[in-house]
Amino acid sequence: MPSRIAVIAIDAVRPELVAEFWCEVLGWRVVADDGEVVSIGPADSTWPTIDIAAVPEGKVVKNRLHLDLRADGATTQQELQRLLALGARRTEVGQAPDSSWVVLADPEGNEFCLLSRSVQEVIDETPRPEDSSR
Template sequence: MTSRFTELTVDCRDPERLAVFWCEVLDFKVIDRREDMVEIGSWVPTVEEIRARQMPPTLVFIRVPEGKAVKNRLHLDVSPIDGSTEDEVTRLLGLGATRTDVGQGPDRSWVVMADPEGNEFDVLRTLAPQD
């Protein structure tokens, strides 16, 4: 018996706003939309494909009444694929992200940011081909 990691769910006040933000960050598309919920992904999952092999998980944004109160215990890490880390941080700031301090200290190889609702995520080293 086995399970698959299929979705990561994010509680939020505005699922549509976060879905738009994360679609831009990750080049994902909305794959499901219901009252108070938006799911985004890089593919449209089918039960057969998921059962056959591990597939990339989707992100699900669910409306909740309360706002974020403390540092996330779980967060996303993203790696730029076609530019520098600095260029990606600039792009994400333009999409509505902010830099944030969660006590990471000055000597780090990543940049800690927050999405428009304050959920922390890290921008890691670039995966772009190096000349």
């Protein structure tokens, strides 16, 4: 049996701030907070969760791992505006000028991407089993 992702870990100087940002972005909630690590997850308690752990140092280099998001229930442009209003900021990590995604950073500089197509656009383009029988 293969492994499953249980937790995605993010280091932060201010875990509460980063947790609040990601809860708003994903529509999640805080599921645990021990003062050192704030855990957030979906309302239905499915995996994975994100643990935001307190560390003394600030971010100094580009992330080696990041999240890619798709707009869900809104256009990509609407979602970009929402993310910026929540405190995300555009960032440059060496992406091509004509990239189909937007690179953003959370309040502590952790990069993530907003992909060009929404969830609905991807679903609409996904072949359905009944389509393959013809």
